[in-house]
Amino acid sequence: AEHPYNHLIDTLKDGRIKFFNPQKLNDPRYDKLPLSIRVLLEAAIRNCDGVYTKEDDVQNLLDWQQQQNEAEVPFSPARVLLQDFTGIPAMVDLAAMRDAVAKHGGDPGLVNPKCPTDLIVDHSLQIDYSKWCVSLKNQEVELIRNKERLQFFKWCSKAFKNVNVVPPDVGAVHQVNLEYLSRAIQVTDGFIYPDSVVGTDSHTTMINGLGILGWGVGGIESEAVMLGQPVSLTLPHVVGCKLVGSINPLTTSIDIVLGITKHLRQAGIAGKFVEFFGPGVSQLSVPDRTTIANMCPEYNATVSFFPVDQVTLKHFKKTSKFGRSDAEKLELLESYMRAVKLFRSYGEPSEDPQYSEINLSSIVPCxxxxxxxxxxxxxxxxxxxxxxxxxxxxxxxxxxxxxxxxxxxxxxxxxxxxxxxxxxxxxxxxxxxxxxxxxxxxxxxxxxxxxxxxxxxxxxxxxxxxxxxxxxxxxxxxxxxxxxxxxxxxxxxxxxxxxxxxxxxxxxxxxxxxxxxxxxxxxxxxxxxxxxxxxxxxxxxxxxxxxxxxxxxxxxxxxxxxxxxxxxxxxxxxxxxxxxxxxxxVICSIFKDLRGRMEKGNTLWNNIECPDSVLFPWDHKSTYIRSPSFFSKLSKEVPPPPSIENAHVLLFLGNKVLTDHISPAGSIARVSAAAKYLLSKRLTPREFNSYGARRGNDAVMTRGTFASIKLQNRFIGKPGPKTLHIPSGLTLDVFEAADRYQRDGVPLIILAGKDYGSGNSRDWVAKGPYLLGVRAVIAESFEKLHKNQLVGMGIMPLQFLPGDSADSLELSGKERFTITQPDSPSPRQRLTTSQGKSFSVTALFDTEMDVTYFRHGGLLRYVARTLL
Missing domain, CATH: 3.30.499.10 (Aconitase, domain 3)
Known part of the structure; x- marks a missing residue:
């Protein structure tokens, strides 16, 4: 069908470059939009297909003043950014999805990221040697310790289309994104549009310091974008942060970050976009801006956006981002940004909205x-x-x-x-x-x-x-x-x-x-x-x-x-x-050298051998890479709405449960359930490595879920990765208790307080509980990103009604709970307990796609059925 916004197509470079120009809408609302919202609007116009992105979505974005915090809008970013700890589960899922599609008679070669995806191998470096030891020792140990993972990554780079793997020993994901991958604009099939990105790390926001819209999402959401699904978000409220005054000579970027953090925390900007403006912005270099943007998850903003200006252009010129034709592409960048009004001049107060101020002079070293x-x-x-x-x-x-x-x-x-x-x-x-x-x-x-x-x-x-x-x-x-x-x-x-x-x-x-x-x-x-x-x-x-x-x-x-x-x-x-x-x-030759290193790799990486096949040949003896069980019971037909009957409570938690408490991270304790599994595979504690390195093995990660020594479970009364197996009365490791429940066919739920799932994004925060048998989490409130991750895995996020809590309802956690699913989606769910109590909760399904994912048993099954 003809694109509904073909009439907005404009040209640059004597007609050689096309672009969708929102200004041709002749809508006065466009000039009043924050620049970050203009990026969302351009993406909605360009990707308007009547299915995932509709004309109503475009109108909601234009009507931002009235629709913010109300309308749900889709966003299709230009690319996806993965680091290896969160990237390996995503790639393992895609490899397993190929197996599932082939098993049902489909073409496994159809399973590919539709969105360009960069995977940076950066999180597996462990500092075994420090002080007067050279970095080469750490790198050699990394490659030996993680050989199986690196072989899998190399297979991914060959087997999947649209996947680029940056080898180890290049840099951290955020730095590589800044120094090499970011472009501010993208040109595809003759069309130019703003660069944008979502990444499997909460500090993807660093890129906003370059005027590139991007933020961190969970592994499930990143997989959705890779497979052609847009990110769904509530049209955000945008907080303008006006910077005035002169910076103290002793003040560093971190000081500015902490000062801004204080003000923005007090302003209550959780889940909002922050957009910086005012004369003080011109004093901040790109490193300053990216430092501030990098830390925005610490003050709970979704992004901290610095629009493209002369400082940004100067940075691109010095860093030789565009290769040989820098001058021509920089001219194109500026021309395009000015044409669609995404370029900022901080000397023009007429462009400034009315927002609160932060005086840079008030910030001291902290x-x-x-x-x-x-x-x-x-x-x-x-x-x-x-x-x-x-x-x-x-x-x-x-x-x-x-x-x-x-x-x-x-x-x-x-x-x-x-x-x-x-x-x-x-x-x-x-x-x-x-x-x-x-x-x-x-x-x-x-x-x-x-x-x-x-x-x-x-x-x-x-x-x-x-x-x-x-x-x-x-x-x-x-x-x-x-x-x-x-x-x-x-x-x-x-x-x-x-x-x-x-x-x-x-x-x-x-x-x-x-x-x-x-x-x-x-x-x-x-x-x-x-x-x-x-x-x-x-x-x-x-x-x-x-x-x-x-x-x-x-x-x-x-x-x-x-x-x-x-x-x-x-x-x-x-x-x-x-x-x-x-x-x-900072000279251009340095960045040219970086490009050469990334493209050529290093000797150790280049010598790694990998299989040459469409399907990955799983090694059943491997303790690093294992085909997950998400597709083990996949059917072509959509199952009926799932009901949860006579569920036991696996964990009875309080307020502020962090993703650090849920998702496995760091070293593997020698007395943990994961350690017992690895010992059964005849590994020594010295060979355990870390949870991050073993994120491609669901057997290890499931055993590491809720294995934090800081987990506060009310069933136990003291910190530790233990829980009560209610039928037997035994205190067990969380995995061992969940395993007993699953063998008995008992579904599980979790009771929690406020801010469940706060912290940085991690895909195993949802995958782990799902594989433990958890089918619902009932909490007083959720961190939104984690709520989306639960929905993406087919776990119901249920919120107590205002004023209700486990304590106010006098729940002991030892009851059994039944949640009956209605035939049509309903925001209210009724729960009954084995003690005869009945109460209502709110089902946090924000969009139609949330309901669709849940009905399919999660995003992965939805995509697999779509391909079939």
């Missing part, structure tokens, strides 16, 4: 912690704040820990006891000291500090080398340990056993300081209780000081060999110095 990102502490108050945490036996910030000491003295040579990690993410923020002044002054990192430098990509090493900083980092003990996402994801090697024993025996508080974005207790290292997020320069400063209990304004960082005291202000870089160094070191 850290965040010791447990939660919202707990900001000014560096000047750090010593006093930490001491107050130590003196209070029970505090909100310290999560009910009895704290007695600040750090551990370690008499074990140069082995560390206090973790000081550095996960470098943004370009020249890495210049943590004024060149060699700290080294010249004789300052050294204390011997009990463990240091690591995990740059976001090899590009950062180029910066550090060219600027002359890297040798001095090395002298301070910050050796490059490898390229990948290591610290935030919990891939730091354990501290020495003697140190761990000393911490446990003395009930001591070991501290971590990191420039990453995750610092919940135990995430960095199991025995490190107090962790602070800080800017990279502050990480080095605290490593030199050897303690977080220091007032940098009044106390010296260290003392020279001549006895002279050196203060932080003596070695701290000015903002102008950092920006000048960026001007001098």
């Amino acid at each position: 850290v965040s912690g010791p447990k939660r990102p919202q707990d900001r502490v000014a560096v000047s108050s750090m010593k006093e704040d930490f001491q107050s945490c130590l003196n209070e036996k029970v505090t909100k910030k310290m999560h009910n820990n009895t704290l007695q000491n600040i750090y551990v003295y370690c008499p074990f040579g140069e082995e560390p006891s206090v973790q000081s990690c550095k996960d470098t993410r943004v370009h020249l923020e890495n210049i943590a000291l004024k060149k060699n002044r700290a080294v010249e002054a004789g300052l050294v990192v204390k011997p009990y500090i463990r240091t690591s430098l995990a740059p976001g990509s090899g590009m950062v090493t180029h910066y550090l080398n060219t600027s002359g900083v890297l040798p001095y980092f090395s002298q301070l003990g910050f050796e490059v340990s490898g390229y990948g996402c290591a610290t935030c994801v919990g891939n730091t090697a354990p501290l020495p056993d003697a140190v761990v024993d000393a911490i446990k025996q003395g009930d001591l508080v070991a501290c971590g300081v990191l420039s990453g974005n995750r610092h919940f207790e135990g995430r960095l290292c199991n025995c490190v209780r107090a962790n602070y997020l800080a800017s990279p320069p502050l990480v080095v400063a605290y490593a030199l000081a050897g303690t977080v209990g220091i007032d940098f304004e009044k106390e010296p960082v260290g003392v020279t060999s001549e006895g002279k005291e050196v203060y932080l202000c003596d070695i701290w870089p000015s903002r102008e110095e950092v920006q000048q160094t960026e001007e001098d070191t």
Whole structure:
């Protein structure tokens, strides 16, 4: 059929390039739309097919002022971004779907991503070696440890169309996305349109700093987009964030992030788009902007969007993003963005909507912690704040820990006891000291500090080398340990056993300081209780000081060999110095070298052999890659609406259950259900690897679901991965209890409080519970992303009515629950218990597609049936 918006087609470059021009609608509402909404509108116009995207969707977007937070609209992004931990389950699912389609007589070759998909192998790097060890050792261990996974990834790159695999040792997914994959515009079949992306990581939002709309989604949603389904979202409210004032010379990007975080948390912007404007935006470099956008999940925004402007164009010119024809494509980029009014000039107040302001002058250097990102502490108050945490036996910030000491003295040579990690993410923020002044002054990192430098990509090493900083980092003990996402994801090697024993025996508080974005207790290292997020320069400063209990304004960082005291202000870089160094070191040749490395790969990756077949030849002995059971009972016909009868409660949970508590992450504990499985496969604990590395094996991941040592299950009364098997009265591992229920044919539900599923996106947050036999979660409220993931796996998200809770309804959790499904979808569901109680809940199905996915038993079965 003829495209309903053919009349909007316009041209550039003498008619050689076409585009859909929303301005030709001659609708005055377009000029009033936030620029992020204009990107959604363009995608809806271009992809309007009458099935997934309809003309009503276009009208709802134009009517944004009245329809925000009301209408559901589809969004078809230009591409999908996967990192290996979340990408491998998606690719394993597609491989299993090929088997299912072939089994029912279909063509398995039809199972391919329809949307261009980039998979970056970046999360499997584990820092086994640190300080004075070269990164090559970590890389060699990574390739040996993860050989099966890497073979599977290589098969994916050959077997599937539209899949590009970026090999290991290139960089972290967000840096690679910024430095190589992003284009601001895409040109396909002669049509130009804005670049956009969804990724299987909550920090995909980093790309919004380049004027590219993107955010993190769950693995299920990413698979839907890969297979041609649009993302469905409630038309978002857009909060304008006006930046005014001049930036303090000592203020870093992380300080700006934490300052903005404070204001936006107070503004209540959960689930909203944030769009930055005002004269202060022009002061922010692209690294500044991407740092701010990277952290927006910490203040619960969906995206933090910086529209394309002159700063963005300058960045693209310096980084040689477009290859040989940079000048021509940059001209095309600017012409297109101006034609559709996606280009911003912050010197034109007439373009500014009326929003609240944030004064950049009010932001001072801060850290965040010791447990939660919202707990900001000014560096000047750090010593006093930490001491107050130590003196209070029970505090909100310290999560009910009895704290007695600040750090551990370690008499074990140069082995560390206090973790000081550095996960470098943004370009020249890495210049943590004024060149060699700290080294010249004789300052050294204390011997009990463990240091690591995990740059976001090899590009950062180029910066550090060219600027002359890297040798001095090395002298301070910050050796490059490898390229990948290591610290935030919990891939730091354990501290020495003697140190761990000393911490446990003395009930001591070991501290971590990191420039990453995750610092919940135990995430960095199991025995490190107090962790602070800080800017990279502050990480080095605290490593030199050897303690977080220091007032940098009044106390010296260290003392020279001549006895002279050196203060932080003596070695701290000015903002102008950092920006000048960026001007001098960020050159086009560096980015051309990166492109060459990505396209050529490395010797170890290139030597990996993989099968050449349409169907993946599963190795039934493999403990890394296994065909999941999602399609084991697939039928061509849609089953009747499922009812849940006489279900037991698997877990009775409280408020703020994080994805960290649900989805397996980090190392595999030796006493866990997953460890028992691996031991049964004749593996030694040394060969367990991490949950992230084994995300392609559903047997391991199901056993690791709800295996967090911090899980608070009301059936048990203390933290731990245990639950009550109600029929027998036995306390068992969560998996063991669920396995008994499934063998007896008993469906399961979960009871929870507020904010169920908060935290970063993880696909096993829904897949794991489904494979455990969970068919519904009843909570007081859900994090929206996780709610969507549950629906995508065929699990009902049911919300207590306002004022109701498990406690108010006097539910013990030991009752059996029956949920009868009506023939037609209904927002209200009626539950009855074996004790004779009856109450209503709200079924959180927001769209028609939600109901469709649920009726099919989840997205994967829906897509498989569509192909058949």
